[in-house]
Amino acid sequence: xxxxxEDLEQEVKAIHADQNxxxxxxxRIKRIEALAKALGTARYAADLKRDxxxxxxxxxxxxxxxxxxxxxxxxxEELEGVIAVMTAKDLPGRNGYGILIPDKPVIAEKKVKYQGxxxxxxxxxxxEIAKKALDLIEVEYAVLPALDDPRxxxxxxxxxxxxxxxxxxxxxxxxxxxxxRGDVDKAFAEADIIIENLYETPMVDHSYLEPDVCIAExxxxxxxxxxxxxxxxxHATKRSLAPVxxxxxxxxxxxxxxxxxxxxxxxxxCLDVCSIAGVLALRTKKTVYFELTREExxxxxxxxxxxxxxxxxxxxxxxxxxAIDVETILDKGAYVSMGGLREPTHAVTQRTVMYAGGAYxxxxxxxxxxxxxxxxxxxxxxxGFGAPQAYFAVESQMDELARKLEMDPIELRLKNxxxxxxxxxxxxxxKKSRGLGLExxxxxxxxxxxxxxxxxxxxxxxxxxxxxxxxxxxxGVPLPFEGASCYATFxxxxxxxxxxxxxxxxxxxxxxxxxxxxxxxxxxFDNVVVNISDTDASPDAxxxxxxxxxxxxxxxxxNGCTQLKNRIMDFASRELKADSRDIDxxxxxxxxxxxxxxxxxxxxxxAKAFVNQVPLSATGVWYPPRPTFSGExxxxxPMHAYAFGAQGVEIEVDTETGEIDIVKFVLACDVGKAINxxxxxxxxxxxxxxxxxxSLMEEIDMSNGVMKNDSFKNYPIPSIKDVPEMDLxxxxxxxxxxxxxxxxxxxxxxxxxxxAIRNALYDALGIKFNKIPFTPQRVIEEIKKxxxxxx
Amino acid sequence: MAKNISFYLNGEKIEIQVxxxxxLVDVIRNRIGLKGTKKGCTNGDCGVxxxxxxxxxxxxxxxxxxxxxxxxxxxxxxLGNAExxxxxxxxxxxxxxxxCGFCTPGMILTTKALLDKxxxxxxxxxxxxxxxxxxxxxxxxxxxxxxKTASRNLA
Ligand code: FES
Ligand code: FES
Numbered sequence: 001x002x003x004x005x006e007d008l009e010q011e012v013k014a015i016h017a018d019q020n021x022x023x024x025x026x027x028r029i030k031r032i033e034a035l036a037k038a039l040g041t042a043r044y045a046a047d048l049k050r051d052x053x054x055x056x057x058x059x060x061x062x063x064x065x066x067x068x069x070x071x072x073x074x075x076x077e078e079l080e081g082v083i084a085v086m087t088a089k090d091l092p093g094r095n096g097y098g099i100l101i102p103d104k105p106v107i108a109e110k111k112v113k114y115q116g117x118x119x120x121x122x123x124x125x126x127x128e129i130a131k132k133a134l135d136l137i138e139v140e141y142a143v144l145p146a147l148d149d150p151r152x153x154x155x156x157x158x159x160x161x162x163x164x165x166x167x168x169x170x171x172x173x174x175x176x177x178x179x180x181r182g183d184v185d186k187a188f189a190e191a192d193i194i195i196e197n198l199y200e201t202p203m204v205d206h207s208y209l210e211p212d213v214c215i216a217e218x219x220x221x222x223x224x225x226x227x228x229x230x231x232x233x234x235h236a237t238k239r240s241l242a243p244v245x246x247x248x249x250x251x252x253x254x255x256x257x258x259x260x261x262x263x264x265x266x267x268x269x270c271l272d273v274c275s276i277a278g279v280l281a282l283r284t285k286k287t288v289y290f291e292l293t294r295e296e297x298x299x300x301x302x303x304x305x306x307x308x309x310x311x312x313x314x315x316x317x318x319x320x321x322x323a324i325d326v327e328t329i330l331d332k333g334a335y336v337s338m339g340g341l342r343e344p345t346h347a348v349t350q351r352t353v354m355y356a357g358g359a360y361x362x363x364x365x366x367x368x369x370x371x372x373x374x375x376x377x378x379x380x381x382x383x384g385f386g387a388p389q390a391y392f393a394v395e396s397q398m399d400e401l402a403r404k405l406e407m408d409p410i411e412l413r414l415k416n417x418x419x420x421x422x423x424x425x426x427x428x429x430x431k432k433s434r435g436l437g438l439e440x441x442x443x444x445x446x447x448x449x450x451x452x453x454x455x456x457x458x459x460x461x462x463x464x465x466x467x468x469x470x471x472x473x474x475x476g477v478p479l480p481f482e483g484a485s486c487y488a489t490f491x492x493x494x495x496x497x498x499x500x501x502x503x504x505x506x507x508x509x510x511x512x513x514x515x516x517x518x519x520x521x522x523x524x525f526d527n528v529v530v531n532i533s534d535t536d537a538s539p540d541a542x543x544x545x546x547x548x549x550x551x552x553x554x555x556x557x558x559n560g561c562t563q564l565k566n567r568i569m570d571f572a573s574r575e576l577k578a579d580s581r582d583i584d585x586x587x588x589x590x591x592x593x594x595x596x597x598x599x600x601x602x603x604x605x606x607a608k609a610f611v612n613q614v615p616l617s618a619t620g621v622w623y624p625p626r627p628t629f630s631g632e633x634x635x636x637x638p639m640h641a642y643a644f645g646a647q648g649v650e651i652e653v654d655t656e657t658g659e660i661d662i663v664k665f666v667l668a669c670d671v672g673k674a675i676n677x678x679x680x681x682x683x684x685x686x687x688x689x690x691x692x693x694x695s696l697m698e699e700i701d702m703s704n705g706v707m708k709n710d711s712f713k714n715y716p717i718p719s720i721k722d723v724p725e726m727d728l729x730x731x732x733x734x735x736x737x738x739x740x741x742x743x744x745x746x747x748x749x750x751x752x753x754x755x756a757i758r759n760a761l762y763d764a765l766g767i768k769f770n771k772i773p774f775t776p777q778r779v780i781e782e783i784k785k786x787x788x789x790x791x
Numbered sequence: 792m793a794k795n796i797s798f799y800l801n802g803e804k805i806e807i808q809v810x811x812x813x814x815l816v817d818v819i820r821n822r823i824g825l826k827g828t829k830k831g832c833t834n835g836d837c838g839v840x841x842x843x844x845x846x847x848x849x850x851x852x853x854x855x856x857x858x859x860x861x862x863x864x865x866x867x868x869x870l871g872n873a874e875x876x877x878x879x880x881x882x883x884x885x886x887x888x889x890x891c892g893f894c895t896p897g898m899i900l901t902t903k904a905l906l907d908k909x910x911x912x913x914x915x916x917x918x919x920x921x922x923x924x925x926x927x928x929x930x931x932x933x934x935x936x937x938x939k940t941a942s943r944n945l946a
Contacts, residue, residue, distance in 0.1 A: 034887075037892030038881075040866070040868055207925075208927055258891075294831070294833065506890035506892065711832065712925070713834070718929060720922055721919075723932075
């Protein structure tokens, strides 16, 4: 092992040779907005509420699946202090919205499909009156059976949730995505070993701590609307909601202050609150404040897709995986959201086929995923976007294979991982030039885990075990429009303004973008200000999702800054009478390379350029190679950047209480280049902690479409006591297409945790846990079952 | 029913009329206008609304405003400001203990109460004290480090 690491180190040194002269990028710079957050002065959307705003409230469905027979709002309307009551018939425009397709009603008209469907809206002078008004609205329902299980819902005789869904394939099946490669049947017929298992993963909540709110303000000049809300995609919010308001998109302005985190959820939930506040503001011609309570956030907003996965894997006696055959059923919930339509917007459903074979070069593959409507909250984007589910299955399968072969699980993985020139099951060739640090991640985790040392198995009721997993994760969205734009401007004193529509939601993008701009322009970090998430101030940078902001938007910023830099260098060449290729800008000075005495402060050069008709603003743009993914066989090059990683855990299980203690947790991620290592560590720890919550404690409990645990009391998330100390390793194999080589990091750390813990559990107890979460109760149940079977 | 109360907020005497149902968090945020105290669940579960009542951390979202008559309340604004950053706030910034920041004010005030009582807490004591304050961004190791740094710097 030592030898491999040394070899790798040589290689890494060579890769990084040209990055040594970076001044700002790669530095542990303190987050720009941290002090304001620590002082309590940072303003989130709810902090902008004023006394003169009307309060909006919504009456949500009483039953998760029912026909609306009658609504009587007359008593609510008569209540003093109520300014407006709205039902579907009062809407100004299209009664539907959604990021991919407008299938979610602003107010349900004939039918409710889950607990989160609004049936009536109220605007009143204060909260108390608004609440009272809701109580006075009478709704008559004809209750329909609610569908909880997508495996049942996809059957031909199941009740239809959407009678005429604009995109559904068949019945309650929204979409079916397939991938085929090679000759799967032949590979299974010839296999030495076949591993077959069923896996289940739960629906979970994002549980961002900042509730969803929206302030909607009519614009008296344009007749349009200003929407202030925590958002992950301001431009799409505008585009999707403009028809709802019956306004052209240029009259809808969406603005997102700093966001109290989103983890994927606020891409959709933002539309939920903005649509309601917006129609109430238009109706009343007043500013409306609308927020969801925590219980409403649980019941109404998006969730991580629950999945049911049947995974078959074929291998040779030597441990080469020859084929996989996988079927995944996803619980779509009531609406499409990011569930995925037909090509090319398969979204989460597509990722479950794409990652069905993990980080391995498997020549034959068949994967089929069905996204099926139920009467649950809509499933949407959540950190990892379908990958954690797929990896839970495939990485557990790899463990089973290692066990069958009596082979070390790391050795087995090294036999199968993708290397330079190998194709994934979706047919994309993995290239060293795009950064391929998987092997280094594996080697480092193995070393830190002291994998070669035999595990100390403790005696008594506490049992120890170790588990391992790996991943590859494509960052960015594989959609034809993938790309980003921004504005870059020199002020006349040489300071810089960047306007970009991405949002700061805790990932540290303000700081990373500032670093990228400062590095590109050769100015001080403190001389750059990044203005974020205002549809009127900046062009579309795409969504703040998919771990794409640093990589895709970062490139757009480099492009904008490079245009500015070139203009100034060009102008300076005339001023300094030198070839523009010999001019450089560094540390706020313009100079002829090799002649420090020629240095002029950048500010005065920019001021001079300004009066000489040099434009000081540029639109920065960047597009990756056009993503491809065939709807027929799932083959293509969907992403331009792949992050890699490996994780090892050592756990101790108390067989009497069922509690799991994580005693060692090592995670290595190949991020290409850490623009700011502090941010990367934060993302790694936070992402992994979310993986721990998903593995050990979180599960939305739905019964007949009704959520049983809609508060933190019965849906606890990891506290400081639940998250172990982590050994985090940043690995950097740069992508030639990334800004300074960066590949993205937001989601990948969530991917490997569950299977690593599951494999450790198997190691500790000799019991397969193929369903998460591994709550103490479930651990005890499984131990009992196992003992009964073996006694 | 309306009730007149007076209390000290960040060292300043406040006299205000509140309804008996008014929550302390709403009085602080909406009536007095200090927005640093956050509201995450209004159910006593998440800890982002933590303020100090006579030095003890409490959940202002499940505390009735009328109950604090005559008491002393500290919110995040009372701990420090831009000119005078408190060492705990400084430590959270320095150690990278802040991501989305929504949990931060509550986390910092809980830390303040802990360090006032115990200048050099053990790791276990810190975890126990902070276990009621969720951080979904889960920068827990950096938060732990920040508390230790603050404890050192305050000594
Ligand atoms: S808002 Fe008070 S505990 Fe959550
Ligand atoms: S920093 Fe986001 S919840 Fe703690």
